[in-house]
Amino acid sequence: MAILEASTQVLADGTKVTIRSAIPEDAVATLSLFRSVVEEGFYTLAEPTELTTTVEDEQATIAEDQECPGNLCLVAEVESEIVGMIRAESGSYRRTRHFADIDSMWVETSWRGRGISNVLIISLLNWAKQHPTLEKLGLFVFSNNTRAIKFYKKHGFVTEGRYSRDMKLGENNYVATVAMGLLIKPRDAPAK
Numbered sequence: 001m002a003i004l005e006a007s008t009q010v011l012a013d014g015t016k017v018t019i020r021s022a023i024p025e026d027a028v029a030t031l032s033l034f035r036s037v038v039e040e041g042f043y044t045l046a047e048p049t050e051l052t053t054t055v056e057d058e059q060a061t062i063a064e065d066q067e068c069p070g071n072l073c074l075v076a077e078v079e080s081e082i083v084g085m086i087r088a089e090s091g092s093y094r095r096t097r098h099f100a101d102i103d104s105m106w107v108e109t110s111w112r113g114r115g116i117s118n119v120l121i122i123s124l125l126n127w128a129k130q131h132p133t134l135e136k137l138g139l140f141v142f143s144n145n146t147r148a149i150k151f152y153k154k155h156g157f158v159t160e161g162r163y164s165r166d167m168k169l170g171e172n173n174y175v176a177t178v179a180m181g182l183l184i185k186p187r188d189a190p191a192k
Contacts, residue, residue: 003066004074004127011115015078019123021066022073022085027058029082030075034058037106043145045167065089070100070134072127076107076116083108084116086124090134100128102139121155128184135185142167143176157182 006020022030031053038044038051065071070090075082084107090100102124107116128134141148143162157180166177 004072004123007123009119009123011119013114015114017083017116017119018077019074019119020077022062022075023066024059024062026075026082027055027062030062030073030085031055031058033082033085033106033108034104036108040109043142043148068092070097070131072100072124074120074123076111076120078111083111084120086120088124088128088137097133098135100134100137102137117151121151125155125182125184136181136183138179138181140177140179143178149178149180152180155182 003021004019006018009017009019011017034053035048035051038046039048041047062073065073065087068090071088073087074085076084084105086102086105088100088102091097105117105120107120125137128137137157138160139152139157141152143149149159159178160181161179163177163179165174167175169175
């Protein structure tokens, strides 16, 4: 089971943040956070009118994350309010179990720039480094999200590819998707 023991972190401003594994009972809060990020309209695949995820769907996803040893869903909680989350999912096949995709990281608008993203990514990286199977983490980010790209580079991720005109934001308005990766347990064998 991929459940991380809760820990308390202290932000630079002295705020105490609890980082813990999400539980199905968090679904209303995590879904609300997701919807708020999508409604900003900048860096998510879905647009507000395309949101179809229900609370029951989110509960099921969180429960699945707990059951799969290569998945992890963490929340950042301040005074019983979920202000951020991060989710990673490993491959289900033998050939892909060593790799986990960070498929989402969301931080509530008023908490951005205060260190929530840092404590979330560091917690996920520490878990991944201790994981018996995981060797690599990956993620995709919009090329115009320079703040996120800089953030991931700061944490050791490197650009591995770029898919031009991958996202169509509007008529004649495209952005590329940047693929980033981090070897957390490099092996001696070279990649082929």
